[in-house]
Amino acid sequence: QARAQLDELAAAGITHVADLRDEWSDEELVATWHPELRYLHHPVQDAGQRIPSDWFEALDAWVAEALADPSAKVLVHCHMGVARGPSVAFAILLTRGWHEIDALEAVMFGRPIASVGYAADALRWWLGPSADEVRIERMEIRRHELLAVLRDRIVAG
Numbered sequence: 001q002a003r004a005q006l007d008e009l010a011a012a013g014i015t016h017v018a019d020l021r022d023e024w025s026d027e028e029l030v031a032t033w034h035p036e037l038r039y040l041h042h043p044v045q046d047a048g049q050r051i052p053s054d055w056f057e058a059l060d061a062w063v064a065e066a067l068a069d070p071s072a073k074v075l076v077h078c079h080m081g082v083a084r085g086p087s088v089a090f091a092i093l094l095t096r097g098w099h100e101i102d103a104l105e106a107v108m109f110g111r112p113i114a115s116v117g118y119a120a121d122a123l124r125w126w127l128g129p130s131a132d133e134v135r136i137e138r139m140e141i142r143r144h145e146l147l148a149v150l151r152d153r154i155v156a157g
Contacts, residue, residue, distance in 0.1 A: 002026065006034050013073045016066040018042055018059060020078040020085060038066065046083050051118050056091050056125040063092055086111055087118035094126045100139050105146065112150045119143055 006029065009017070015038060019026055022043040030039040042059050044051055059076075066072045076092070078084035086107050093103035100123055108114050120140055124131045 002029050003033050010034050014075045015072045016074040018076045051121040053125040060095055082115050083117035086114035086116045087122050090116055090119050091122035108146045
C-alpha cells in the first residue's frame, strides 16, 4: 500500500515530501521506491505542546528552497492530517503573502476535518518576537468558529 501511495504521489507530480510525524518516517521507503522525490523528515510530536519558532523556520527554509523551482510540488503531511500538517499548510500560506484569516479558511475548508491546532504557534513564528497577541487571539476565535461550522456541515451530511 505504501508503494502504491508513493506511486500516486509521483504520478501527481509531487517532487518534495515533508513528513512531520514524530511517530514514523518513510525515508527508507522513499529512497528505495522513489529516490527522485526529495524527502524531509521534520518530526514534531502532536501532544498539544507549543511548537517553537525555530521548528517552523527550518521547515520554511526547506519549502522555500523547493518552491524556488517553479515546477516543484510540495506535499506536507502528518499522521492524520488534522493538526500538524494543516498548521504547516497555514504557515506556508502566510509566507506566500496570505492574510492569516484567509489562509486559515483556505486550509480548513480545503480539509474539513482539520483543527489546525498549531495555527497560533505558526502565527507567532510568522509575526516574530513582537507577536501581536490580540491578532493571534482573533485568529484563534475565528478558528473555533470555523470548527463549529465545519462540524455542523459534517453532521448534516
